[in-house]
Amino acid sequence: MFYSDRDIESAIKIGTLKVSPIEKGQIQPASIDMRLDKKFLIPRSQKIITMSTPIPYKEFVGDNFILHPHMFVLASTVESVELSNDIVAFVQGRSSVGRMGLFIQNAGWVDPGFKGQITLELYNSSNSDILLEAGRRICQLAFAETRTSANGDGYSGKYQNQVGTTGSRVYQDFEVGSRGENYILSNENIND
Numbered sequence: 001m002f003y004s005d006r007d008i009e010s011a012i013k014i015g016t017l018k019v020s021p022i023e024k025g026q027i028q029p030a031s032i033d034m035r036l037d038k039k040f041l042i043p044r045s046q047k048i049i050t051m052s053t054p055i056p057y058k059e060f061v062g063d064n065f066i067l068h069p070h071m072f073v074l075a076s077t078v079e080s081v082e083l084s085n086d087i088v089a090f091v092q093g094r095s096s097v098g099r100m101g102l103f104i105q106n107a108g109w110v111d112p113g114f115k116g117q118i119t120l121e122l123y124n125s126s127n128s129d130i131l132l133e134a135g136r137r138i139c140q141l142a143f144a145e146t147r148t149s150a151n152g153d154g155y156s157g158k159y160q161n162q163v164g165t166t167g168s169r170v171y172q173d174f175e176v177g178s179r180g181e182n183y184i185l186s187n188e189n190i191n192d
Contacts, residue, residue: 113154
């Protein structure tokens with residue numbers, strides 16, 4: 001069951017859902033609008049990015065950020081959220097923002113028990129620069145109740161309690177070290 005505005009307000013009131021800071025105008029009929037924070041991370045250019053080593057990022061902090069055509073940047077919501085272990089959230093880009101050609105390319109899923117700010121993956125699919133303005137509504141969170149509570153306290157992964165824009169921590173995944181060492185270095189001879 002998805003939460004309506006009344007369900008959202010009730011969950012905030014009883015403390016099973018925490019969103020801070022929040023203004024009443026951010027609560028929509030079935031979601032909460034989230035605002036863009038001031039910190040942006042761009043992956044530094046390198047020959048290959050792997051899933052087993054940390055990715056270096058260049059950090060920018062400011063009220064405005066120009067996202068050039070076909071450029072990717074990590075950003076964050078102003079708001080921190082805290083979900084009880086029976087609430088899940090879905091992250092969606094706002095339609096008005098998507099119609100500019102700005103894709104909110106995040107995983108789109110926030111597990112029960114998560115605490116922290118939401119990192120967003122932003123991609124400019126247009127052929128024009130897009131001016132990103134801190135404090136503007138960028139995406140929305142929709143909430144649903146799970147049939148049963150998650151085990152324990154719910155989510156306890158590598159992004160729990162994240163503050164600000166957080167780069168990929170895929171290199172911390174449990175299967176690191178159990179992979180093979182065979183790599184395809186280019187597509188040139190795939191059909192040979």
